[in-house]
Amino acid sequence: MQGMQRGVCGSGDELNEIGLDFEPGSRIYRAVGCETCDHTGYQGRTGIFELLVLDEELRKALNEGVNEQVFSKMASKKGLRSYYCDGAEKILLGITSVEEVMQAS
Numbered sequence: 001m002q003g004m005q006r007g008v009c010g011s012g013d014e015l016n017e018i019g020l021d022f023e024p025g026s027r028i029y030r031a032v033g034c035e036t037c038d039h040t041g042y043q044g045r046t047g048i049f050e051l052l053v054l055d056e057e058l059r060k061a062l063n064e065g066v067n068e069q070v071f072s073k074m075a076s077k078k079g080l081r082s083y084y085c086d087g088a089e090k091i092l093l094g095i096t097s098v099e100e101v102m103q104a105s
Contacts, residue, residue, distance in 0.1 A: 031097045046095050048104065050083040 031041025052058070052075050061071055072080075087101035 026092055027094070028091060028098060029094045031099070041097075042100075046090060048083060048087040048090060048096075048101065050081065050086065052078070052080045 033039035033041040037043045054062075055078065058071075058074060058078060061074055066074075084101075087096070087104070090096045091098055091101060
């Protein structure tokens with residue numbers, strides 16, 4: 001799964017911190033706008049992705065018709081990085097905004 005979100009404009013002091021509960025001390029940014037981004041708060045695009053590489057164990061489980069919950073747990077143990085997790089990381093890095101990730105979810 002993948003999706004494209006607008007990237008937050010990184011023009012100096014135009015990023016404002018907003019209050020959300022990620023981890024204590026995390027900075028979460030909101031797109032505000034400036035002359036650089038034509039007052040939209042966004043500049044360019046960035047992708048958020050979900051990727052799972054199927055190994056033999058996961059292939060076998062799919063072929064045997066395991067239920068979705070079991071498969072999800074197996075995939076997580078094998079390193080599945082969820083769409084939401086990738087979006088959250090890009091929020092914390094100031095690459096995109098909470099609004100953009102939530103809109104795409």
